[in-house]
Amino acid sequence: MIKIRVNEGRMKKIEEKHWKWFWNNYNKTITRCIEAEEEEFYYKKYNEKTKKYDIEEKITDIEIKRFLSYINKTNAQSEPEILKIIIVGKLINEENKKESIRYITENILKKFPKIFCCQIQQSVKSFLKNKKIIMKNIKCSDRNNSNEFNKVKNCIKDYFKINKDILNIYVDTLDDINLKIDQINLTEKQVRNFNENTFIKFKYNGNEEFIQMQKILLNIFNYKLFTDEGKEEGDDWGAYSLLKELDITTCPYCNRNYIHTYIGKEGMCRADIDHFYPKSKYPFLAVSLYNFIPSCHTCNSSFKNVVDTFLLPHLYPYENEFDEEAKFKTSFYTGEDNKNEECEKDNVSQKKEEYDISYLLGNSDNFKIEIKPKDCESETGKKIQNSIDTFQLEELYNFHKDYVRELIKKAIIYNESRIDELYTQYPELFSSREEVLQMVVSNYICDEDLGKRPLSKLTKDICDELGLK
Structure with a gap:
């Protein structure tokens, strides 16, 4: 996980453009009548074929009207304060918690449980289903x-403990959760009977209100419109415009793939935009600027998909990165690895050659690449582990053993004195010793540059392990 670094001044201009784009479309979509005895809302549907907003429809559902009234609350300057925070506010605002998207989202889930019970159930059941699979494999x-x-079991307990304030509103059996978890034994029957539908009881049933709300909100917070705009000259703002201005070149989730933005006469390409909090579960965050994470298609669609990072905390790339809290390292295969490694289909072990010292010379693939949090029990450590698991980083990085083997050989050839010699010998080529090392390993190894090229975090950590400095 690499931190997204964007110049503060540039980010401010991006915020202004994004808010202007949203507010213009919002005013075309929503009509609010506050003069009536009871506040009324009307919305127009966006027609993707005609690229226009169609006939107005009146919103009649009381809960949905109450929700729209809530997000449209204005401040002393008559600005829609909550709405503006949702669109261009930071996901996490350390200076003022109440001005963060996370705080607003938490309040929304507490204030409107009947509307959002469906997505909460989906998230909790998905989490428990995943843990059931892990228990079955064990x-x-x-x-x-x-x-x-x-x-x-402790992971399940942590999940309910972290989200206690919210889940207490949705779940009837929350007080009994720890007892139920303790009663799970590692027997085939117990694992088989660990059914997410019976493990917890939800207070609200039915998803009609959520589907209706989702339909309205995905029209108001129109992500499809955002991705369609910004492609052509004359378009003020859209996905292509945003990604071009952010200028992020590698996927911050995996640091394995380039994600350049290109617009040409014969075609174009751009990064996927992952919604850190999934838009399918949080439709009011569908076009929130700081909920957008430029990413590769593999991370966005194959792995993260609709993992609910609000209830299951992950590292957030605008604020966090692995840094020194999680480092790649290499190690021998051991007998324990052969016990643990099993073929999923036929339960046949895939034997690894144990303690193969030829890997230390870069002549063998009989080694493993690992990445683990420094402190597994800390809050940061748990977020790191969730990110590693979701994006399956250990499994994917073990496809890059050829790259690590080259680094091992380079570390043998280019020892510290050899690097010093090259720096002294070619002063016209290198402005610093660091540039020599960057040339040797063919990658960036400075913390602030790790997002510029794929595998840079792996390169830096393995170089540290090998003493290539």
């Missing part, structure tokens, strides 16, 4: 698994 393995099983 049960099927032959290794000593009590510690791993307890880790899964």
Whole structure:
């Protein structure tokens, strides 16, 4: 995970453009009648074929009207304060918590449980289903698994503890959760009967209101419109315009793929835009600037998909990165790896050559690439582990052993004195010793430059491990 670094002045201009684009379309979409005895809202549907807004429809549902009234609250300057924070406010505002998207989202979930019960149920059930699969895999393995099983149970406890304030509004059985978790034993029957539908009882049933709300909100917070605009000359703002101005070149989630933005006469390409909080679950955040994470297609569509990072905390690329809290390293395959490694389809172990010292010379693939949080029990450590698991970083980075083997050989050839020699010998080529090392490893190794090229975090960490400095 690499931090997204954008100049503060440039980001301010991006915020202004994004708000102007949204406010212009919002005023075309929503009509608010506050003079009536009871506040009324009307909205126009956006027609993708005609690129125009169609006939107005009156919103009659009381809860939805109450929600729209809430997000349209104005401040002393008559600005729609909550709405503006949703669109261009920071996801996490350390200086003023009440002006952060996370704070507003938390309040919305508490104030409008009947509307959002459907997406909360989806998120909780999805989380529990994932843990059930992990428990099943532990049960099927032959290794000593009590510690791993307890880790899964503690992870479930943490999930309900972190989200207690919100889930208490939605879940009837929250007080019994820890007891129910403690009662789960590692037997085939217990794992099989760990059913997310019976494990917890929700207070609200039915999803009609959420579907209706989602339909209205995805029209108001129109992400499809945003992705359609900004492609052609004359378009003021849209996905292409935003990504071009952000100028982020590698996926911050995996740091494995380039995500350049290009607009040409014969075609164009851009990064995927991941919604850090999924728009399917939080439709009012569908066009929130700081909910947009430029990413590669693999991370966005194959792995993250609709993982609910609001209820299951992950590192947030505008604020966090792995840095020194999680580092790549290499190590031998051991007998324990052969016990743990099983083929998912036929349960046949895939044998690894153990303690193969030829890998230390870069002559073998019989080693593993690992990345783990420095402190697994800390809040940051848990976010890091969630990010590693969601994007399957360990599994994917083990496809880059050829790259690591080259680094191992370079570390043998280019020792510290050799790098000093090159720097002294070619003063006209290198302005610093760091430039020599960058040339040797063919990648950036400075913290602030890690987002410029794929595999830079891996390169930096393995160089540190090998003493290539």
